[in-house]
Amino acid sequence: MSSLLVLNGSPRGSHSNSMCMMSPVIEGWKSSGAPEPEVLHLAQRGEFERAIEHFPAADTVLLGMPLYTDAMPALVKLYIEALAPYVESASQRDQKPTLGFLVQSGFEEALHSRPLEHYFEKLARRLGSPYAGTIVRGSGWSLPLMPENENRALVTHLRALGNQLARNRRFSEAELRVVAGTERFSPTAAAWLSLAFSSPAAIPNSHWDRALEKNNVWDRRYAAPYADALPT
Ligand SMILES: Cc1cc2nc3c(=O)[nH]c(=O)nc-3n(C[C@H](O)[C@H](O)[C@H](O)COP(=O)(O)O)c2cc1C
Structure with a gap:
């Protein structure tokens, strides 16, 4: 065996x-x-x-x-x-x-x-x-x-x-x-999802928003600490 x-x-x-x-x-x-x-x-x-x-x-x-x-x-x-x-x-x-x-x-x-x-x-x-x-x-x-x-x-x-x-x-x-399962979203499903994620009130973002607030880093959510290190 x-x-x-x-x-x-x-x-x-x-x-x-x-x-x-x-x-x-x-x-x-x-x-x-x-x-x-x-x-x-x-x-x-x-x-x-x-x-x-x-x-x-x-x-x-x-x-x-x-x-x-x-x-x-x-x-x-x-x-x-x-x-x-x-x-x-x-x-x-x-x-x-x-x-x-x-x-x-x-x-x-x-x-x-x-x-x-x-x-x-x-x-x-x-x-x-x-x-x-x-x-x-x-x-x-x-x-x-x-x-x-x-x-x-x-x-x-x-x-x-x-x-x-x-x-x-x-x-x-x-x-x-x-x-x-799903190999690739249909163009219609992809368009809906793209809309859902890009809206300011996006439901999929709420989990991450809550985590940012819980960790007191909401004000720093767009911080890019390594931006200066990127090649110009
Ligand atoms: C550092 C990190 C990077 C990830 N990158 C991807 C990714 O590129 N694409 C994706 O579909 N999921 C990504 N995920 C989600 C994981 O693949 C998913 O949560 C997976 O079920 C975790 O499995 P595990 O519990 O066996 O580690 C990422 C998760 C982590 C923590």
Whole structure:
């Protein structure tokens, strides 16, 4: 029976949205009869080291993370750079871990995470590993916040992906498309959202306005402390 190493790349560790989204994938993996995966949080120093050590012996690795400023968190980049020795040795080894990825973002549209997906496909090639695919999902915050019945369909599809990973070492394209949800807003929806965010009374801004007031920095909301450092 093949082994799975699950790596959580969120700096928020075990309470992160990334972990919340990977949990059903793990359940799906186990539902196939495959053994309990090892789960490591890269944000924990000791676990980060173990994640490097355990990488080459795993049959399958699932690396999940949030999207931070349209990229992977620095922690994940650091981890990938630590795998450099395996790039050199990839051609010499017969058995390479199959690599699967999960990227979840704050914004709803899946397209924000697509550049990372392309990067991961290339990374698997460079490491000489079979590529299982990348699970992409927007509105990652909703899974821990929304009631169970709102999340039921998503959780079911994430479990199905975990089961596919165990049985086929590959996510199905059809399941990945369903989990991705909104790929891109329609022009009409985009126009409405743009209006909502640009209006002075924008409802989406109220959360941030309250945080500014609570922290007594409302008067400094347009401060640009690094503006002078910009090249002219
Ligand atoms: C520093 C930072 C940068 C972020 N950048 C983006 C971004 O560029 N695009 C996006 O859709 N969400 C962005 N987000 C939102 C996170 O992707 C989202 O809240 C995610 O669910 C957090 O997952 P976690 O709990 O696993 O860390 C950012 C969040 C933080 C804290």
